[in-house]
Amino acid sequence: MKKILMLATIFILSIGALAACSSGGDGEDKNITVGAKNFTEQFILAKMAILKLEDNGYSVEEKSNLGSSALRQALENKQVDLTWDYTGTGLVTYMGEDPIADKQEAYDTVKELDMERNDIYWTNLSEVNNAYTIVMTQEKADELAIESIGDLAEYVNNNPDELRFGTDAEFANRDDGLPGVEETYGFEFGDANISEMNYGLQYEALNNEEVDVAMGFATDSRIREYELVNLEDTESFFPSYNAAIAMTNETYENHPEVEEILKPIAEQLDSETMRELNYQVDVEERSVDDVAQTYLEENGLLDGE
Structure with missing residues (x-):
């Protein structure tokens, strides 16, 4: 009889241990x-x-x-x-x-x-x-010696109306979008040099040389697909x-x-x-x-x- 009780106790303890292993710290199921x-x-x-x-x-x-x-x-x-x-x-x-x-x-x-x-x-x-970013093709960035948004600002100021910028409508008008970038870095694209389009199309436009610079999101796969480069945000503008x-x-x-x-x-x-x-x-x-x-x-x- 004692042997049976001992075995029963071991069985009950084993079940309890298994339950504990399959539960969270407070005993709830995982x-x-x-x-x-x-x-x-x-x-x-x-x-x-x-x-x-x-x-x-x-x-x-x-x-x-x-x-x-x-x-x-x-x-x-x-x-x-x-x-x-x-x-x-x-x-x-x-x-x-x-x-x-x-x-x-x-x-x-x-x-x-x-x-x-x-x-x-x-x-x-x-x-x-996954923040906003400014992107260019690697080839164009190398050609113009642009590595950062500061470099871009300097180039635009020295060569007004030369570069075309691709963006969606939201980024073109947000305070933390293009207007804020231009104010922070002290430059401005002319209205005629800004091409608004649905998000995503700006990557293709860059690849097809329809624009020279564009907005994007830093982890977007199309940056990798089209061999684009994220310009360094030296002023830490983007949130x-x-x-x-x-x-x-x-x-x-x-x-x-x-x-x-x-x-x-x-x-x-x-x-x-x-x-x-x-x-x-x-x-x-x-x-x-x-x-x-x-x-x-x-x-x-x-x-x-």
């Missing part, structure tokens, strides 16, 4: 919902987080292809537990604050404000900065749009280990790497799953490494 917006970079970042979490014993549901506002609402309503978002979007769009160019200051500010106002916890700041993890505070409190699980991804990614990964999906037409998993495996971020 279930997490990861959200993503509706563009390639977001799909890749979300898939990396999902694969990394699954590799650490989590059961993950994905809610992707959401508009920025819809995803944010889902996060605030706890329909999504965590997502990758951008510090500039958090500050300007969600918090209604002025943009901040400094990466760390932008992150610290949105981290503090979003927790105070919405109980959203930001962590895992990365070097991926920071660095990618970081935003999660509900409830998720953080229930699963604090998630911060450490996803930390290696944030530490290794940068804008150049992200642009290359976007290129692999957009241009080489590899699947998001394949690109994300290959990157994690090649960088030792899966299988407990």
Whole structure:
């Protein structure tokens, strides 16, 4: 009889141990919902987080292809537990604050404000900065010896009405777009030298030599596709749009280990790497799953490494 009771006790303890292994720190199941917006970079970042979490014993549901506002609402309503978002979007769009160019200051500010106002916890700041940028073809930039926006300003001032600028309507009129760039750097494109077009077409226009300079986003795969160069923002004008993890505070409190699980991804990614990964999906037409998993495996971020 004692032997039976001992075996029963061991069995019960074993079941308890297994339950503990499959639960979060507070005893809840290790279930997490990861959200993503509706563009390639977001799909890749979300898939990396999902694969990394699954590799650490989590059961993950994905809610992707959401508009920025819809995803944010889902996060605030706890329909999504965590997502990758951008510090500039958090500050300007969600918090209604002025943009901040400094990466760390932008992150610290949105981290503090979003927790105070919405109980959203930001962590895992990365070097991926999907900010506005000014781009040229490498060939044209080399020909004119232009490496920075300051160099561009000097060239335009010395050669007015020579260079043509491609932009979408929003960037052409935003304070943190072309008007702000011109004011900050002390130059101005003539109205006749500005060509407005739908976003994306400016890359093709550059490649076809229909314009000489254009606006873009720093991690866009077409910068890689058309061998364009981002001009250095020497005055740090453009606001920071660095990618970081935003999660509900409830998720953080229930699963604090998630911060450490996803930390290696944030530490290794940068804008150049992200642009290359976007290129692999957009241009080489590899699947998001394949690109994300290959990157994690090649960088030792899966299988407990």
